Amino acid sequence: MSRLAVPLLLSLALLVSCAPTDESKQDLGQGWRFSTAAQGKTETLFEAVTLPITIGFNGDGWITASARFTLDKPVLALSETWVTVSKVDFPFEARVNGVLLYRHGVLPPGQPFVQSSSPALFFVPTTLWKPQENELELRIWKKGGSLRFPEPVRIVGPQEADFQRGVVVFLNTTLFLMFFGINLLGGVYFLMLWAGRPKELDQLWFALSTLLIGAYFLSLGSPISLLPGVLHFALLKACLGPSIAFLLLFLITHFRLLDLRWLKIAIVVVYLPFSVLVALSTSMTELAERFTFSMLPLELGILFAMGLMVAALIQRRPQAPIIAAGIVIGVAFGSHDVYYQIVGLIPVAWLQGVGFFALEASMFLSLALHSNRMYKNLEASTRELQAHQEKLALTNAAFARFVPRELLSFLGKDSVMDVNLGDQVQKTMTILFSDIRNFTKMTEDLTPRESFNLLNSYLAIMGPVIRDHDGIVDKYIGDAIMALFPQSPLAAVHAAIDMRRSLEEYNKGRIRAGYHPLDMGVGIHTGPLMLGTIGEHQRMDGTVISDAVNTASRIEGLTKVMRVPIIISQATLSSDPHLAEKVPHRYLGILKVRGKTNGLALYEVLDSEDPATAAKVAHKDLFEAAVRSIEGKDEASGAGLFRAYRRLVPGDKSLDFFDARALL
Numbered sequence: 001m002s003r004l005a006v007p008l009l010l011s012l013a014l015l016v017s018c019a020p021t022d023e024s025k026q027d028l029g030q031g032w033r034f035s036t037a038a039q040g041k042t043e044t045l046f047e048a049v050t051l052p053i054t055i056g057f058n059g060d061g062w063i064t065a066s067a068r069f070t071l072d073k074p075v076l077a078l079s080e081t082w083v084t085v086s087k088v089d090f091p092f093e094a095r096v097n098g099v100l101l102y103r104h105g106v107l108p109p110g111q112p113f114v115q116s117s118s119p120a121l122f123f124v125p126t127t128l129w130k131p132q133e134n135e136l137e138l139r140i141w142k143k144g145g146s147l148r149f150p151e152p153v154r155i156v157g158p159q160e161a162d163f164q165r166g167v168v169v170f171l172n173t174t175l176f177l178m179f180f181g182i183n184l185l186g187g188v189y190f191l192m193l194w195a196g197r198p199k200e201l202d203q204l205w206f207a208l209s210t211l212l213i214g215a216y217f218l219s220l221g222s223p224i225s226l227l228p229g230v231l232h233f234a235l236l237k238a239c240l241g242p243s244i245a246f247l248l249l250f251l252i253t254h255f256r257l258l259d260l261r262w263l264k265i266a267i268v269v270v271y272l273p274f275s276v277l278v279a280l281s282t283s284m285t286e287l288a289e290r291f292t293f294s295m296l297p298l299e300l301g302i303l304f305a306m307g308l309m310v311a312a313l314i315q316r317r318p319q320a321p322i323i324a325a326g327i328v329i330g331v332a333f334g335s336h337d338v339y340y341q342i343v344g345l346i347p348v349a350w351l352q353g354v355g356f357f358a359l360e361a362s363m364f365l366s367l368a369l370h371s372n373r374m375y376k377n378l379e380a381s382t383r384e385l386q387a388h389q390e391k392l393a394l395t396n397a398a399f400a401r402f403v404p405r406e407l408l409s410f411l412g413k414d415s416v417m418d419v420n421l422g423d424q425v426q427k428t429m430t431i432l433f434s435d436i437r438n439f440t441k442m443t444e445d446l447t448p449r450e451s452f453n454l455l456n457s458y459l460a461i462m463g464p465v466i467r468d469h470d471g472i473v474d475k476y477i478g479d480a481i482m483a484l485f486p487q488s489p490l491a492a493v494h495a496a497i498d499m500r501r502s503l504e505e506y507n508k509g510r511i512r513a514g515y516h517p518l519d520m521g522v523g524i525h526t527g528p529l530m531l532g533t534i535g536e537h538q539r540m541d542g543t544v545i546s547d548a549v550n551t552a553s554r555i556e557g558l559t560k561v562m563r564v565p566i567i568i569s570q571a572t573l574s575s576d577p578h579l580a581e582k583v584p585h586r587y588l589g590i591l592k593v594r595g596k597t598n599g600l601a602l603y604e605v606l607d608s609e610d611p612a613t614a615a616k617v618a619h620k621d622l623f624e625a626a627v628r629s630i631e632g633k634d635e636a637s638g639a640g641l642f643r644a645y646r647r648l649v650p651g652d653k654s655l656d657f658f659d660a661r662a663l664l
Helices: 002-018 158-196 201-221 230-237 240-255 261-279 284-293 295-314 320-343 352-400 405-410 439-445 448-468 489-512 547-562 570-575 613-618 620-631 635-648 655-663
Strands: 026-028 032-038 041-049 053-056 061-070 081-086 092-096 099-104 120-124 133-142 146-149 153-156 424-436 472-477 480-485 520-536 539-545 566-569 585-591 600-605
Touching (some): 041 053, 081 099, 081 158, 120 158, 146 284, 158 201, 201 240, 230 261, 230 284, 240 261, 240 320, 261 284, 284 295, 295 320, 320 352, 424 439, 424 448, 424 489, 448 472, 448 480, 448 489, 480 547, 489 570, 520 570, 547 566, 566 570, 613 620, 620 635, 620 655
Parallel strands (some): 520 566
Antiparallel strands (some): 026 153, 032 041, 032 061, 053 146, 081 120, 081 153, 092 133, 424 480, 472 480, 520 539, 585 600
């Protein structure tokens, strides 16, 4: 509350400090004569009228109000003299002793009336005053049924004039323009916030209330008219009712008190007719009367708002004390203006703007604290979400070591958490199987720890080679590796060649360390397969099932028998037209594999960097002719061709296999 009270106390201190000291002045409150002129004749309407007064007439037209008086000696002795007619709601021309000195507003005929937002105050040269009788004449354009003089006409000195032109104009005009600008910016700001978060209806109600109150402030402080005549003031003053309605909707929504749809509709329905009534005013007099009448729902709204705030305070709703303080200040200053409005007087300064601004400042602060709390909660939730995401990323990364990411992609899953038992998809891929030869016998002389260390060091070399060729390590089966190549059979063959080359480099280190070198065979086959999950709800595994997988495993087993490092099937060779051109290979014949009724056409892949490859490629035709002779049951010719081939390529280890076949 202290934050809101400081600027208000400063404003009151400014008002008091700037008030004029005891300076001579003279009230011209008695003896006024009202007359009208028609067809060159002057008709007296009222005589001996005392101001302030509201006086009634019939119809529109020119009225002359005049007063004859003698200046008091202290006033006559002033260095400057000014006439103040207060802030009246009609245009007029002022003459002193027959001299035109001042125009207030825009006078007809021919132009619509524009009310001046400043007090009617004009300078009178001291030389114009007469020592005896003087006359002040106000030629008024009257529209409507009455004229209202809220205060007596006064003759004042320079200090009072400065006070009227400075402090009073500031408090009644400039300050309201400042309030209008602040409300406009605040209303647009919260309207944009609501547009980003449509569910935050309290921000919408506050934005609409702020914009409408800003429009009402413009009617009090605008130096120009945006619309012709009374319409400018009528429409702007009509905004006060809806602004109070939206203010009540804000309090209901913000504190979630009596948040009933029918009540919200009733609030709008109550204020709307009063607003329309004010907006349809045809004269300033009628506008003043209707606006005074509209104070009734305004006071009821204030009482309802105070009731809501009491309930919010009792229930200890967040920010309730802040808005309660704003309402107390707003009611205090607003009641001041309501009193003057009802009794028909104009105060030195209208304080409703300060009161409304204090109320809006409290609501603005409440929304700011509410948004700040929301942002803090959002930041905490964001940090928590980020922590969960990081944890989930680490979990996914950990699971990826057991379940290939590509398997999730094939199954159309973003996370391992999304995988369900039985998820499956059919693909055509190339399957690679590799196996360390005689590994079981080798581990007989090793401890379990040494066996694990050997496997991990070996697999650490082979896994990256497979991935470098866009392969997927599906699983490690002891010393065997099963890998999938979804894109290209050629990539699988290149991976097999590089695995053999990496093994040679790995063996150099083993030999230097005093260990036996390792050897391995690689079998490759291409065909349809099913990827998916098998098992049961408490334990499942991602796997690949198909005849092609079994065939690739059987082909790898033949590398031991035929004593060749890499064997591929006809299906792999023919599935990529570039494979036969880019990779040296030779035909091994149609061989039976376990689990297959018909034999498979198999090929040995040759490494172009192997020293023995040049001789094998040079005599490839002789070797393949020998193979085909044996396939055709012409063992004698086959044996002769193999003997000729052995003389040319004596180091080819596969000849032992074919010699045995030739002898069968």
